[in-house]
Amino acid sequence: MNNPPLVSLIIITMNHEKFIEQACVSAISQDYPNYEIILLDNASKDNTFENAEKTLSKFGKPYKMIRNTESFGVAKNINIAVSQASGKYVSLLSGDDWLTENHLSEKVAYIEEKKVDFILSDGYKYYQSEDKTIDAYTPKEKKQVIDSLDHFFHENVSENKTANVGTFVRKDLLVQYPFDENINTEDWDMNLRLTSKGYKIGFIDKKLFYYRILSTSLSRNWKVMKDSYEKVTSKYLDYIKADKELYKKYRLNLIHFKYEILLSETESEPEKNKLQTEWKKEKYRIKYKNPVLFFKLLMIK
Incomplete structure (x- = not known):
């Protein structure tokens, strides 16, 4: 790809000292040639920030470290990080999840070719307490997501049917429509807001992320x-x-x-x-x- 667009890979983390190295290694190991990393630590009380900085210092490209002095919700943290981003696109990652090496390259290629506004993909769920990895979607669930892309808002407005790990979106949309800071399921809310306004969503049928599920996960x-x-x-x-x-x-x-x-x-x-x-x-x-x-x-x- 000639003149590949800059991507801002944003990592939001809090008290992830056991997992942040894996997330950061997956970030610095991307095979995409043009991206920056922005890590925001949400006032962790452990060594998350130090472990992240140690890993990211090995990154041979620009990166930024933001350290909150007080704790905020995920949505506000994303909005803060986006304000520091320079990329055409933003890719979001939680400090306890991780990405495949081709995550950014696959998504940039897709969004540039298909002319959509934001993208989701297939991936894996990793259950920490059981040390078990399963598909993020069953074949039936994935088919339903893919088949419903043209009427995504209608299919998802009464319940969230997608795994939103590694959300990839045009940065200008996040500036124009920042995440709602009063909501915990900020990713679902953003999906609905953008599609309700006519912006197009895409789905890559490739496994590009690992979503770690902890006993303390919000979904519980x-x-x-x-x-x-x-x-x-x-x-x-x-x-x-x-x-x-x-x-x-x-x-x-x-x-x-x-x-x-x-x-x-x-x-x-x-x-x-x-x-x-x-x-x-x-x-x-x-x-x-x-x-x-x-x-x-x-x-x-």
Whole structure:
């Protein structure tokens, strides 16, 4: 590629001293010829910053280190880092995840050829406690994502169906539409915001990232996720309510959060069984209008 565009690879990290070296090594090992690295440490209380600086010092190209003196949410940290970025494109990486060596080269080639505005890709999930790696998507899930790209907003407005590791986006869009700092699922919110405004999303059917899942991952915190879900969907609630299927999915998701929170707050097996039964009944009430099926609902014990 002649005159390859500059990419700003942004790493957001906090208390990742055990993982940050792997993330940084994957960043400095990219086979793409023209990129900078910007690492923002969100007031870590361990040696994350020192470990990152030691690794990035081996990078033979420009890089920046930002160290917060107080802790902020992920969205605000990304906005801070983007303000320091010089690239045409921004690639985002969490300090506990890592990228394949061809991550940037594949994404630049795709976005330049397809003329889309931002990109997602296939990848892997790594379960830290089990030392197990699996595909980020099942074949069915991936096909659904790829098939829905032209109507991505509609398919994802009531629930996030994508793995957003290694999000790759035009920097000017992040300047014009910064991440919402009041939301924890900032990546899903950004996907919806851009596609709702007509910007095009692409998907590379190649495994270009590793998403590390920890027991403390945000996806395990049901109260936080419920709050974030309601904040994101509230922006598009009129659209959701106007479509029966979307509204049904929305209500089912709220019930899901409700009972996951309740289940997480009890250790009593009888109480858990009772909650599971109540959950099942509420799902039936929303999913089925057929009297026979409703009778089946009443028979659940």
